[in-house]
Amino acid sequence: MTDNPNQGHRERLRERFMVSGHASLADHELLELLLFGVVLRRDAKPIAKALLARFKNLNGVLGAPLEAVKQVEGVGEAIAIHLKAVHAILVRSEQDALKTHTILDSWSNLLNYVKLALANETREQFRVLFLDKKLKLQSDELFGDGTIDHAPVYPREIARRALELASSSVILLHNHPSGDPKASNQDIAITRKIILALGPLEVNVIDHLIVGAEGTTSMKALGLI
Template identity: 50%
Template sequence: MQEAEDLFPAPAPAPAPAPAPTPARDHSAAGHRARLRERLLTGGPDALADYELLEFLLFAGSSRADTKPAAKALIARFGSFAAVLEANPLAVQEVKGVGEAGAAALKSVSLAARRMAKGKVKGQPVLASWQALLDYLAIDMANLNRERVRVLYLNTQNRLILDEIVHDGTIDEGAIYPREVIHKALDIGASALLLVHNHPSGSPEPSRADIAITKKIMEAGRNLGITVHDHVIIGADGHVSLRAKGLI
């Protein structure tokens, strides 16, 4: 008698399923934008390179075009991501592929950064929130191609009363007039102030003129009860506090 397995042979094993095909990479502009968006939302602060972040910002001005060439051209022309955001919108529009809408998108980010930085300073004792103040000043002045002089007027709690730009000059001109600075402090009821200006050259090292004008304003203020806390010089390479360096 035949064995049971001979009469009823086991069925042949089913063939293994074929592997699912790997989805083709979407090389279209829409696919590229989607990948940038995913990296932006899921990655850390350095998820996108500078030119990629500019690409993303320029999407607002171009619904379909490839914005990578324009982003790279912007950095090549202005030198850095920060300098692009600080550039004059008319100069930005001269770069092929940017246009008015793209320039507006970049300008809006620059203004948003300023407001965020200023919000951390406003209402706070300036000397107790020193790093926030330096961040605010750097955003506003570090990449300027002209010299800007400003005075921060403070009340008795060292809270900011007024942030006034007293001079916007060319790359080699700046002016602070002691009499005007002190009179303004008296007019608005300020008891102290901070002097700030930038060096377009990038180096924040003070000149003899910087030190001399600071001492003149300190002397004028001392006679009228106005304290000059410091003179801070901002440059692309960092900042210098004249008081911290023992120069005043």
């Protein structure tokens, strides 16, 4: 007889996953399955449901800031770190795809990467993806980390780094913590300043993607680049 009163439920959930795959599980059950490795004796279901209630969906749970996750009832540091590690693995996996395939052939990977990396950030970040001549990712670097609605950006620093990497193109990324990905006048202005700074170096600005919880906006698609 097992010492864990939840063992029978755990075994049944694992079996359903192995036999029928993730489609057979509700979101809270899939999250439960993930928590089994760090919630050893307690019932993981209430924790999974509390996380989803707080952060709306699985992407929100995994992308939420560490301290916010720890505030959920039943969640300690071990659970929070476990979830953030899973999120980091997902981000790194999408980043690997961008390093091995040309950006133009893996645009869906790029959008997934942007969403995973930035959609749930509570501070505004401005990042630059540097691309080689084959349009493969060289580096993803942070150039501005600000308050909830402002991240200072310095075009000369971006130009200097593009020279160091011998980049042929860049993609600009930043998030709107408000959730609304609409391009602001300030977004348009800084994009044009960066284009002017990179123009003499023959470094092309392919796009500026703005991400929020409500979606992702392409300034290129809107004719703003």
